[in-house]
Amino acid sequence: MTNSKYKHIFFDLDRTLWDFNKNSEVSLHQLYRDYQLQTNFGSFLFFKSRYEYHNGKLWNAYYQDRIKKEDLMYRRFYLTLKEAGNDDLDLAKEIAQDFIDISPLQTATFPNTLLILEYLKNKAYQLHIITNGFNEVQGKKLKNSKLAPYFTEIITSEDAGANKPTTQIFEYAFAKTGATANNSIMIGDDLTTDIAGAKKVKMDQVFFNSNKIKHKDKPTFEINDLLEIKQIL
The missing domain is CATH 1.10.150.240 (Putative phosphatase; domain 2)
Known part of the structure:
Protein backbone atom coordinates (compact mmCIF):
# COMPACT_ATOMS: atom_id res chain seq x y z
CA MET A 1 0.00 0.00 0.00
CA THR A 2 1.31 3.45 -0.88
CA ASN A 3 2.22 5.67 2.06
CA SER A 4 -0.26 8.48 1.45
CA LYS A 5 1.89 11.03 3.29
CA TYR A 6 4.50 11.02 0.53
CA LYS A 7 4.14 11.80 -3.16
CA HIS A 8 7.73 12.69 -4.06
CA ILE A 9 10.81 10.63 -3.26
CA PHE A 10 14.21 12.26 -3.64
CA PHE A 11 17.19 9.92 -3.95
CA ASP A 12 20.85 10.75 -3.66
CA LEU A 13 22.79 9.06 -6.48
CA ASP A 14 26.39 8.31 -5.53
CA ARG A 15 26.81 5.71 -2.77
CA THR A 16 23.03 5.37 -2.51
CA LEU A 17 22.02 3.87 -5.86
CA TRP A 18 25.15 4.07 -8.03
CA ASP A 19 28.04 2.26 -6.35
CA PHE A 20 30.52 5.13 -6.39
CA GLN A 106 30.63 2.06 -15.09
CA THR A 107 27.33 0.48 -14.16
CA ALA A 108 27.61 -1.10 -10.71
CA THR A 109 24.65 -0.27 -8.50
CA PHE A 110 23.86 -1.23 -4.93
CA PRO A 111 22.06 -4.52 -4.35
CA ASN A 112 18.31 -4.30 -5.02
CA THR A 113 18.49 -0.86 -6.64
CA LEU A 114 16.40 -1.79 -9.67
CA LEU A 115 14.01 -3.87 -7.60
CA ILE A 116 13.19 -1.01 -5.24
CA LEU A 117 12.91 1.57 -8.02
CA GLU A 118 10.51 -0.69 -9.92
CA TYR A 119 8.49 -1.20 -6.74
CA LEU A 120 8.25 2.54 -6.05
CA LYS A 121 7.45 3.39 -9.66
CA ASN A 122 4.61 0.88 -9.64
CA LYS A 123 3.28 2.54 -6.50
CA ALA A 124 2.96 5.79 -8.52
CA TYR A 125 5.43 7.79 -6.45
CA GLN A 126 7.26 10.58 -8.27
CA LEU A 127 10.97 9.73 -8.11
CA HIS A 128 13.72 12.35 -8.39
CA ILE A 129 17.48 12.56 -8.02
CA ILE A 130 19.12 15.29 -5.96
CA THR A 131 22.91 15.20 -6.22
CA ASN A 132 26.01 17.26 -5.57
CA GLY A 133 27.69 15.60 -8.55
CA PHE A 134 28.56 17.35 -11.79
CA ASN A 135 26.11 17.63 -14.69
CA GLU A 136 28.36 16.05 -17.31
CA VAL A 137 28.73 12.82 -15.40
CA GLN A 138 25.56 12.30 -13.35
CA GLY A 139 23.24 12.08 -16.35
CA LYS A 140 25.54 9.58 -18.06
CA LYS A 141 25.73 7.46 -14.91
CA LEU A 142 21.95 7.26 -14.76
CA LYS A 143 21.62 6.42 -18.45
CA ASN A 144 24.37 3.80 -18.57
CA SER A 145 23.18 2.12 -15.38
CA LYS A 146 19.61 1.99 -16.77
CA LEU A 147 18.35 4.10 -13.87
CA ALA A 148 17.27 7.17 -15.86
CA PRO A 149 13.76 5.96 -16.85
CA TYR A 150 12.69 5.77 -13.22
CA PHE A 151 13.22 9.46 -12.47
CA THR A 152 11.10 12.48 -13.32
CA GLU A 153 13.62 15.20 -12.43
CA ILE A 154 17.40 15.20 -11.95
CA ILE A 155 18.37 18.00 -9.56
CA THR A 156 22.09 18.82 -9.56
CA SER A 157 23.97 21.25 -7.38
CA GLU A 158 25.27 22.96 -10.52
CA ASP A 159 21.78 23.72 -11.77
CA ALA A 160 20.61 24.78 -8.32
CA GLY A 161 23.68 26.93 -7.71
CA ALA A 162 24.06 25.34 -4.27
CA ASN A 163 25.14 22.05 -2.71
CA LYS A 164 23.48 19.79 -0.19
CA PRO A 165 23.04 20.41 2.73
CA THR A 166 22.04 24.03 1.97
CA THR A 167 18.35 24.85 1.97
CA GLN A 168 18.74 26.43 -1.47
CA ILE A 169 19.17 23.15 -3.37
CA PHE A 170 16.11 21.64 -1.69
CA GLU A 171 14.02 24.74 -2.33
CA TYR A 172 15.15 24.61 -5.96
CA ALA A 173 14.12 20.94 -6.09
CA PHE A 174 10.69 21.72 -4.66
CA ALA A 175 10.17 24.52 -7.18
CA LYS A 176 11.21 22.32 -10.10
CA THR A 177 9.12 19.30 -9.12
CA GLY A 178 6.11 20.91 -7.48
CA ALA A 179 6.87 18.97 -4.32
CA THR A 180 6.74 20.26 -0.75
CA ALA A 181 8.68 19.27 2.33
CA ASN A 182 5.50 17.76 3.79
CA ASN A 183 4.81 15.39 0.89
CA SER A 184 8.43 14.42 0.20
CA ILE A 185 11.11 12.18 1.64
CA MET A 186 14.89 12.17 1.09
CA ILE A 187 16.84 8.91 0.79
CA GLY A 188 20.62 9.13 1.01
CA ASP A 189 23.80 7.71 2.49
CA ASP A 190 25.38 10.86 3.92
CA LEU A 191 24.37 12.23 7.31
CA THR A 192 26.05 15.59 6.75
CA THR A 193 24.60 16.33 3.31
CA ASP A 194 21.50 14.23 2.57
CA ILE A 195 20.06 13.84 6.04
CA ALA A 196 21.12 17.18 7.54
CA GLY A 197 19.98 19.01 4.40
CA ALA A 198 16.55 17.42 4.45
CA LYS A 199 16.20 18.19 8.16
CA LYS A 200 16.91 21.86 7.46
CA VAL A 201 13.84 22.10 5.25
CA LYS A 202 11.82 19.85 7.58
CA MET A 203 11.59 17.00 5.09
CA ASP A 204 11.53 13.41 6.34
CA GLN A 205 14.64 11.36 5.69
CA VAL A 206 15.77 7.78 5.16
CA PHE A 207 19.41 7.19 6.09
CA PHE A 208 20.82 4.41 3.90
CA ASN A 209 23.46 3.03 6.26
CA SER A 210 24.81 0.19 4.14
CA ASN A 211 28.04 -0.02 6.16
CA LYS A 212 26.16 0.01 9.48
CA ILE A 213 28.23 2.86 10.85
CA LYS A 214 27.61 3.94 14.43
CA HIS A 215 26.28 7.45 14.84
CA LYS A 216 24.20 9.63 17.16
CA ASP A 217 22.01 11.18 14.48
CA LYS A 218 18.25 10.65 14.53
CA PRO A 219 16.94 10.40 10.97
CA THR A 220 13.25 9.74 10.46
CA PHE A 221 14.10 6.24 9.21
CA GLU A 222 17.27 4.18 8.87
CA ILE A 223 17.89 1.19 6.59
CA ASN A 224 20.81 -1.08 5.76
CA ASP A 225 19.38 -2.53 2.54
CA LEU A 226 17.39 -0.68 -0.12
CA LEU A 227 14.64 -3.31 -0.01
CA GLU A 228 13.83 -2.10 3.52
CA ILE A 229 12.26 0.94 1.87
CA LYS A 230 9.24 -1.33 1.28
CA GLN A 231 8.56 -1.18 5.02
CA ILE A 232 8.34 2.61 4.82
CA LEU A 233 6.73 3.33 1.46
Whole structure:
Protein backbone atom coordinates (compact mmCIF):
# COMPACT_ATOMS: atom_id res chain seq x y z
CA MET A 1 0.00 0.00 0.00
CA THR A 2 1.31 3.45 -0.88
CA ASN A 3 2.22 5.67 2.06
CA SER A 4 -0.26 8.48 1.45
CA LYS A 5 1.89 11.03 3.29
CA TYR A 6 4.50 11.02 0.53
CA LYS A 7 4.14 11.80 -3.16
CA HIS A 8 7.73 12.69 -4.06
CA ILE A 9 10.81 10.63 -3.26
CA PHE A 10 14.21 12.26 -3.64
CA PHE A 11 17.19 9.92 -3.95
CA ASP A 12 20.85 10.75 -3.66
CA LEU A 13 22.79 9.06 -6.48
CA ASP A 14 26.39 8.31 -5.53
CA ARG A 15 26.81 5.71 -2.77
CA THR A 16 23.03 5.37 -2.51
CA LEU A 17 22.02 3.87 -5.86
CA TRP A 18 25.15 4.07 -8.03
CA ASP A 19 28.04 2.26 -6.35
CA PHE A 20 30.52 5.13 -6.39
CA ASN A 21 33.34 3.32 -4.62
CA LYS A 22 33.25 0.23 -6.82
CA ASN A 23 32.86 2.20 -10.05
CA SER A 24 35.56 4.68 -9.10
CA GLU A 25 38.01 1.88 -8.34
CA VAL A 26 37.42 0.28 -11.76
CA SER A 27 37.99 3.64 -13.45
CA LEU A 28 41.13 4.41 -11.46
CA HIS A 29 42.48 0.95 -12.25
CA GLN A 30 42.08 1.63 -15.95
CA LEU A 31 43.92 4.95 -15.64
CA TYR A 32 46.65 3.29 -13.60
CA ARG A 33 47.20 0.77 -16.40
CA ASP A 34 46.77 3.15 -19.33
CA TYR A 35 49.22 5.72 -17.98
CA GLN A 36 51.61 3.13 -16.50
CA LEU A 37 51.44 4.84 -13.13
CA GLN A 38 53.16 1.93 -11.41
CA THR A 39 56.36 3.75 -12.40
CA ASN A 40 55.50 6.49 -9.92
CA PHE A 41 53.44 4.71 -7.30
CA GLY A 42 54.66 1.12 -7.19
CA SER A 43 51.20 -0.24 -6.45
CA PHE A 44 47.62 0.53 -7.38
CA LEU A 45 46.54 0.61 -3.75
CA PHE A 46 49.04 3.36 -2.97
CA PHE A 47 47.90 5.40 -5.98
CA LYS A 48 44.25 4.93 -5.02
CA SER A 49 44.81 5.89 -1.39
CA ARG A 50 46.66 9.10 -2.26
CA TYR A 51 44.10 10.04 -4.90
CA GLU A 52 41.26 9.51 -2.42
CA TYR A 53 43.07 11.63 0.16
CA HIS A 54 43.47 14.59 -2.19
CA ASN A 55 40.04 14.11 -3.74
CA GLY A 56 38.38 14.21 -0.33
CA LYS A 57 40.17 17.38 0.73
CA LEU A 58 39.36 19.12 -2.54
CA TRP A 59 35.67 18.18 -2.39
CA ASN A 60 35.51 19.68 1.11
CA ALA A 61 37.07 22.86 -0.28
CA TYR A 62 34.55 22.83 -3.14
CA TYR A 63 31.63 22.54 -0.71
CA GLN A 64 33.02 25.58 1.13
CA ASP A 65 33.33 27.56 -2.13
CA ARG A 66 37.11 27.71 -1.78
CA ILE A 67 37.78 26.01 -5.12
CA LYS A 68 36.03 25.90 -8.46
CA LYS A 69 34.72 22.75 -10.10
CA GLU A 70 37.21 22.93 -12.97
CA ASP A 71 40.12 23.16 -10.54
CA LEU A 72 38.87 20.27 -8.44
CA MET A 73 38.62 17.99 -11.47
CA TYR A 74 42.30 18.21 -12.38
CA ARG A 75 43.96 19.19 -9.09
CA ARG A 76 43.04 15.89 -7.42
CA PHE A 77 45.20 14.13 -10.01
CA TYR A 78 47.86 16.84 -10.14
CA LEU A 79 48.45 16.72 -6.37
CA THR A 80 48.46 12.92 -6.42
CA LEU A 81 51.05 12.80 -9.19
CA LYS A 82 53.12 15.59 -7.64
CA GLU A 83 53.28 13.74 -4.33
CA ALA A 84 54.83 10.79 -6.21
CA GLY A 85 57.43 13.03 -7.83
CA ASN A 86 55.68 13.69 -11.15
CA ASP A 87 55.02 17.44 -11.36
CA ASP A 88 53.24 17.37 -14.73
CA LEU A 89 50.17 19.61 -14.98
CA ASP A 90 49.37 18.65 -18.58
CA LEU A 91 49.44 14.96 -17.73
CA ALA A 92 47.19 15.55 -14.73
CA LYS A 93 44.65 17.35 -16.90
CA GLU A 94 44.72 14.55 -19.48
CA ILE A 95 44.15 11.92 -16.80
CA ALA A 96 41.39 14.04 -15.27
CA GLN A 97 39.53 14.23 -18.57
CA ASP A 98 39.86 10.48 -19.08
CA PHE A 99 38.46 9.90 -15.61
CA ILE A 100 35.43 12.07 -16.41
CA ASP A 101 34.95 10.07 -19.62
CA ILE A 102 35.47 6.62 -18.09
CA SER A 103 33.71 6.76 -14.73
CA PRO A 104 30.14 7.37 -15.99
CA LEU A 105 30.47 4.26 -18.18
CA GLN A 106 30.63 2.06 -15.09
CA THR A 107 27.33 0.48 -14.16
CA ALA A 108 27.61 -1.10 -10.71
CA THR A 109 24.65 -0.27 -8.50
CA PHE A 110 23.86 -1.23 -4.93
CA PRO A 111 22.06 -4.52 -4.35
CA ASN A 112 18.31 -4.30 -5.02
CA THR A 113 18.49 -0.86 -6.64
CA LEU A 114 16.40 -1.79 -9.67
CA LEU A 115 14.01 -3.87 -7.60
CA ILE A 116 13.19 -1.01 -5.24
CA LEU A 117 12.91 1.57 -8.02
CA GLU A 118 10.51 -0.69 -9.92
CA TYR A 119 8.49 -1.20 -6.74
CA LEU A 120 8.25 2.54 -6.05
CA LYS A 121 7.45 3.39 -9.66
CA ASN A 122 4.61 0.88 -9.64
CA LYS A 123 3.28 2.54 -6.50
CA ALA A 124 2.96 5.79 -8.52
CA TYR A 125 5.43 7.79 -6.45
CA GLN A 126 7.26 10.58 -8.27
CA LEU A 127 10.97 9.73 -8.11
CA HIS A 128 13.72 12.35 -8.39
CA ILE A 129 17.48 12.56 -8.02
CA ILE A 130 19.12 15.29 -5.96
CA THR A 131 22.91 15.20 -6.22
CA ASN A 132 26.01 17.26 -5.57
CA GLY A 133 27.69 15.60 -8.55
CA PHE A 134 28.56 17.35 -11.79
CA ASN A 135 26.11 17.63 -14.69
CA GLU A 136 28.36 16.05 -17.31
CA VAL A 137 28.73 12.82 -15.40
CA GLN A 138 25.56 12.30 -13.35
CA GLY A 139 23.24 12.08 -16.35
CA LYS A 140 25.54 9.58 -18.06
CA LYS A 141 25.73 7.46 -14.91
CA LEU A 142 21.95 7.26 -14.76
CA LYS A 143 21.62 6.42 -18.45
CA ASN A 144 24.37 3.80 -18.57
CA SER A 145 23.18 2.12 -15.38
CA LYS A 146 19.61 1.99 -16.77
CA LEU A 147 18.35 4.10 -13.87
CA ALA A 148 17.27 7.17 -15.86
CA PRO A 149 13.76 5.96 -16.85
CA TYR A 150 12.69 5.77 -13.22
CA PHE A 151 13.22 9.46 -12.47
CA THR A 152 11.10 12.48 -13.32
CA GLU A 153 13.62 15.20 -12.43
CA ILE A 154 17.40 15.20 -11.95
CA ILE A 155 18.37 18.00 -9.56
CA THR A 156 22.09 18.82 -9.56
CA SER A 157 23.97 21.25 -7.38
CA GLU A 158 25.27 22.96 -10.52
CA ASP A 159 21.78 23.72 -11.77
CA ALA A 160 20.61 24.78 -8.32
CA GLY A 161 23.68 26.93 -7.71
CA ALA A 162 24.06 25.34 -4.27
CA ASN A 163 25.14 22.05 -2.71
CA LYS A 164 23.48 19.79 -0.19
CA PRO A 165 23.04 20.41 2.73
CA THR A 166 22.04 24.03 1.97
CA THR A 167 18.35 24.85 1.97
CA GLN A 168 18.74 26.43 -1.47
CA ILE A 169 19.17 23.15 -3.37
CA PHE A 170 16.11 21.64 -1.69
CA GLU A 171 14.02 24.74 -2.33
CA TYR A 172 15.15 24.61 -5.96
CA ALA A 173 14.12 20.94 -6.09
CA PHE A 174 10.69 21.72 -4.66
CA ALA A 175 10.17 24.52 -7.18
CA LYS A 176 11.21 22.32 -10.10
CA THR A 177 9.12 19.30 -9.12
CA GLY A 178 6.11 20.91 -7.48
CA ALA A 179 6.87 18.97 -4.32
CA THR A 180 6.74 20.26 -0.75
CA ALA A 181 8.68 19.27 2.33
CA ASN A 182 5.50 17.76 3.79
CA ASN A 183 4.81 15.39 0.89
CA SER A 184 8.43 14.42 0.20
CA ILE A 185 11.11 12.18 1.64
CA MET A 186 14.89 12.17 1.09
CA ILE A 187 16.84 8.91 0.79
CA GLY A 188 20.62 9.13 1.01
CA ASP A 189 23.80 7.71 2.49
CA ASP A 190 25.38 10.86 3.92
CA LEU A 191 24.37 12.23 7.31
CA THR A 192 26.05 15.59 6.75
CA THR A 193 24.60 16.33 3.31
CA ASP A 194 21.50 14.23 2.57
CA ILE A 195 20.06 13.84 6.04
CA ALA A 196 21.12 17.18 7.54
CA GLY A 197 19.98 19.01 4.40
CA ALA A 198 16.55 17.42 4.45
CA LYS A 199 16.20 18.19 8.16
CA LYS A 200 16.91 21.86 7.46
CA VAL A 201 13.84 22.10 5.25
CA LYS A 202 11.82 19.85 7.58
CA MET A 203 11.59 17.00 5.09
CA ASP A 204 11.53 13.41 6.34
CA GLN A 205 14.64 11.36 5.69
CA VAL A 206 15.77 7.78 5.16
CA PHE A 207 19.41 7.19 6.09
CA PHE A 208 20.82 4.41 3.90
CA ASN A 209 23.46 3.03 6.26
CA SER A 210 24.81 0.19 4.14
CA ASN A 211 28.04 -0.02 6.16
CA LYS A 212 26.16 0.01 9.48
CA ILE A 213 28.23 2.86 10.85
CA LYS A 214 27.61 3.94 14.43
CA HIS A 215 26.28 7.45 14.84
CA LYS A 216 24.20 9.63 17.16
CA ASP A 217 22.01 11.18 14.48
CA LYS A 218 18.25 10.65 14.53
CA PRO A 219 16.94 10.40 10.97
CA THR A 220 13.25 9.74 10.46
CA PHE A 221 14.10 6.24 9.21
CA GLU A 222 17.27 4.18 8.87
CA ILE A 223 17.89 1.19 6.59
CA ASN A 224 20.81 -1.08 5.76
CA ASP A 225 19.38 -2.53 2.54
CA LEU A 226 17.39 -0.68 -0.12
CA LEU A 227 14.64 -3.31 -0.01
CA GLU A 228 13.83 -2.10 3.52
CA ILE A 229 12.26 0.94 1.87
CA LYS A 230 9.24 -1.33 1.28
CA GLN A 231 8.56 -1.18 5.02
CA ILE A 232 8.34 2.61 4.82
CA LEU A 233 6.73 3.33 1.46
